[in-house]
Amino acid sequence: MAKQKGNSExxxxxxxxxxxxxxxxxxxxxxxxxxxxxxxxxxxSACMQDQAFLDELDEQLRQYVGRPSPLYFxxxxxxxxxxxKIYLKREDLNHTGAHKVNNTVGQALLAKHMGKTRIIAETxxxxxxxxxxxxxxxxxxxxxxxxxxxxxxxxxxxxxxxKLLGAKVVPVTSGxxxxxxxxxxxxxxxxxxxxxxxxxxxxxxxxxxYPAMVRDFQAIIGREARQQIQSQEGRLPDALxxxxxxxxxxxxxxxxxxxxxSVTMYGVEAAGEGIATGHHAAPLCAxxxxxxxxxxxxxxxxxxxxxxxxxxxxAGLDYPGVGPEHAWLKDSGRxxxxxxxxxxxxxxxxxxxxxxxxIPALESSHALAYATKLAPTMDKEQIIIVNLSGRGxxxxxxxxxxxxxxx
Amino acid sequence: MSRIADRFAALRQQGRxxxxxxxxxGDPGPAxxxxxxxxxxxxxxxxxxxxxxxxxPMAEGPVIQRAMERALEHHVSLSDVMQMVATFxxxxxxxPVLLMGYLNPVEVMGYAKFATMxxxxxxxxxxxxxxxxxxxxxLLAVLKxxxxxxxxxxxxxxxxxxxxxxxxAGSGFIYYVSLKGVTGAGHLDTAEVEDRVSRIKRxxxxxxxxxxxxxxxxxxxxxxxxxxxxxxxxxxxxxxxEKNGAADKLETAISALLQEIRHGIDAV
Numbered sequence: 001m002a003k004q005k006g007n008s009e010x011x012x013x014x015x016x017x018x019x020x021x022x023x024x025x026x027x028x029x030x031x032x033x034x035x036x037x038x039x040x041x042x043x044x045s046a047c048m049q050d051q052a053f054l055d056e057l058d059e060q061l062r063q064y065v066g067r068p069s070p071l072y073f074x075x076x077x078x079x080x081x082x083x084x085k086i087y088l089k090r091e092d093l094n095h096t097g098a099h100k101v102n103n104t105v106g107q108a109l110l111a112k113h114m115g116k117t118r119i120i121a122e123t124x125x126x127x128x129x130x131x132x133x134x135x136x137x138x139x140x141x142x143x144x145x146x147x148x149x150x151x152x153x154x155x156x157x158x159x160x161x162x163k164l165l166g167a168k169v170v171p172v173t174s175g176x177x178x179x180x181x182x183x184x185x186x187x188x189x190x191x192x193x194x195x196x197x198x199x200x201x202x203x204x205x206x207x208x209x210y211p212a213m214v215r216d217f218q219a220i221i222g223r224e225a226r227q228q229i230q231s232q233e234g235r236l237p238d239a240l241x242x243x244x245x246x247x248x249x250x251x252x253x254x255x256x257x258x259x260x261x262s263v264t265m266y267g268v269e270a271a272g273e274g275i276a277t278g279h280h281a282a283p284l285c286a287x288x289x290x291x292x293x294x295x296x297x298x299x300x301x302x303x304x305x306x307x308x309x310x311x312x313x314x315a316g317l318d319y320p321g322v323g324p325e326h327a328w329l330k331d332s333g334r335x336x337x338x339x340x341x342x343x344x345x346x347x348x349x350x351x352x353x354x355x356x357x358x359i360p361a362l363e364s365s366h367a368l369a370y371a372t373k374l375a376p377t378m379d380k381e382q383i384i385i386v387n388l389s390g391r392g393x394x395x396x397x398x399x400x401x402x403x404x405x406x407x
Numbered sequence: 408m409s410r411i412a413d414r415f416a417a418l419r420q421q422g423r424x425x426x427x428x429x430x431x432x433g434d435p436g437p438a439x440x441x442x443x444x445x446x447x448x449x450x451x452x453x454x455x456x457x458x459x460x461x462x463x464p465m466a467e468g469p470v471i472q473r474a475m476e477r478a479l480e481h482h483v484s485l486s487d488v489m490q491m492v493a494t495f496x497x498x499x500x501x502x503p504v505l506l507m508g509y510l511n512p513v514e515v516m517g518y519a520k521f522a523t524m525x526x527x528x529x530x531x532x533x534x535x536x537x538x539x540x541x542x543x544x545x546l547l548a549v550l551k552x553x554x555x556x557x558x559x560x561x562x563x564x565x566x567x568x569x570x571x572x573x574x575x576a577g578s579g580f581i582y583y584v585s586l587k588g589v590t591g592a593g594h595l596d597t598a599e600v601e602d603r604v605s606r607i608k609r610x611x612x613x614x615x616x617x618x619x620x621x622x623x624x625x626x627x628x629x630x631x632x633x634x635x636x637x638x639x640x641x642x643x644x645x646x647x648x649e650k651n652g653a654a655d656k657l658e659t660a661i662s663a664l665l666q667e668i669r670h671g672i673d674a675v
Binding site for chain 1 (some may be wrong): 412433460461462463465467468469472476479482484485486508509510511512513515516536537539541542559560561562563564566567569573586587588589592630
């Protein structure tokens with residue numbers, strides 16, 4: 001997507017035509033998927049050049065999703081932390097309660113243009129599943145959502161929402177029974193039903209063009225934030241903070257700022273019980289490069305190249321890989337990747353709820369937790385934008401459970 | 408010439424088609440694999456395809472997924488699998504062995520180390536499901552340096568242009584996946600297979616093997632009419648699962664099924 005910046009420096013324009021971000025990304029799939037992926041890539045490229053498609057997308061984002069989402073100055077919280085001014089990009093206020101819908105609206109529109117009648121999706125926390133079921137209901141498409149058995153337990157409310165929306169939720173019992181296994185199962189469905197099926201991947205992972213496509217659909221977050229902060233503060237922010245599981249909300253916020261070298265970007269991974277314990281989901285902070293789910297990126301893997309189990313309090317961050325563009329941004333030094341523990345995220349969850357009256361998703365609470373560390377190190381004139389990627393209603397049971405409260 | 412090319416050349420002279428059984432290495436335990444490899448050769452296998460366990464086998468149906476999970480319970484690694492081939496080679500220096508798996512264990516080991524170890528162990532070729540020729544340049548170079556074949560898949564969705572690219576990149580043989588879907592799926596459309604195999608042969612002199620959906624003598628015979636080789640995987644792995652734990656019964660069951668399929672192919 002075109003960016004509004006007129007300097008002579010070389011502009012960021014990754015991935016290349018084969019989907020590579022440096023050594024990361026690419027297309028690593030079984031041969032049967034190569035044809036459908038080429039078809040998808042062609043349709044996607046055509047649609048992004050097609051003004052009628054872009055207008056339709058824009059209209060849906062306004063009328064159905066409720067965009068633009070506000071950029072809210074968390075004044076009381078900022079004052080308490082005693083440092084930089086913290087702005088929250090309120091993706092929690094989108095229809096369905098998270099940033100995920102930006103992407104599903106885009107991909108479903110693409111599916112319709114390609115004449116596909118059936119949508120499949122994988123989901124971890126259930127937000128992407130709900131967002132997929134939502135757009136499928138609206139377009140009258142059949143929808144099947146793959147979800148790890150363990151996540152189905154953790155996210156019962158979202159499972160029921162998907163069913164209400166008419167989707168079929170298929171429990172995945174293979175492997176670790178979480179998001180990565182749901183992705184495997186969705187890939188298996190796709191390879192079997194490629195003639196009528198569109199696979200809506202929920203994050204910036206998967207084979208090319210998914211990482212670029214999902215980024216482009218999510219980049220509305222950063223484009224709005226960039227404009228909003230300029231009109232509200234008259235300048236660009238000093239730092240951006242977003243949680244990173246697969247990394248779609250983070251890349252959505254970061255991407256329109258990549259050429260703004262004065263803006264520091266922090267991606268926050270889930271340290272779970274602590275990086276040192278091994279029970280975490282922080283491939284960028286503690287993993288190694290490898291190939292999984294169609295692309296080369298940082299992974300949580302053992303010395304034999306097997307993918308290892310991850311842990312996070314938040315199902316949406318519980319993924320052993322990460323979008324290849326984040327791998328590139330890390331290696332190139334353009335973005336910093338840090339991690340916060342379950343406990344720190346939980347504390348931030350409570351803080352924002354009590355101080356600002358906003359119940360954040362546990363995923364987003366990781367970004368908030370890092371902001372509580374970062375803000376006091378900056379001065380009062382400086383600005384941080386935190387992506388509040390989703391609301392916490394879905395996590396109420398998890399939090400109650402942890403705190404020994406039965407609802 | 409590689410063992411794989413030699414084997415196909417010999418079979419062609421005899422007017423026979425190749426039988427390629429697949430098992431997952433280390434399933435249900437590491438000790439079973441080498442004796443089972445010998446038993447399969449005795450039962451009529453021409454080339455052995457040995458699955459390297461991977462935690463996220465995206466192209467496999469439930470039968471082979473479970474086989475990989477069983478092997479991984481014993482932490483069977485890529486180097487363990489190559490060690491099994493080395494042991495197999497102590498008694499059989501003729502039968503070609505193809506490793507089948509996913510890219511990540513090879514990535515983590517490092518391409519050069521993998522190629523060296525594979526050649527030293529007596530591996531003849533490798534088929535990695537999730538690396539298309541577009542991404543395989545570096546790997547192909549190191550495999551070639553060790554005279555190892557790299558086998559690529561062609562599927563029902565592969566167009567002519569890609570068939571040519573795959574034919575140019577690969578060696579040993581071309582593996583035609585007979586259906587859209589994962590391993591172990593049901594339906595086999597013989598007419599389409601016939602059409603596809605002859606299309607591949609228009610662009611390549613490499614032998615064409617057909618796999619996915621072949622489970623008995625009858626389906627093998629139908630495929631053998633047009634293909635140079637028949638791959639049988641899930642049907643065998645299912646036997647492994649059924650006889651879980653009992654090594655002798657396992658060998659008997661696998662041998663019986665292979666012999667039956669062998670007869671089916673030879674009757675063509």
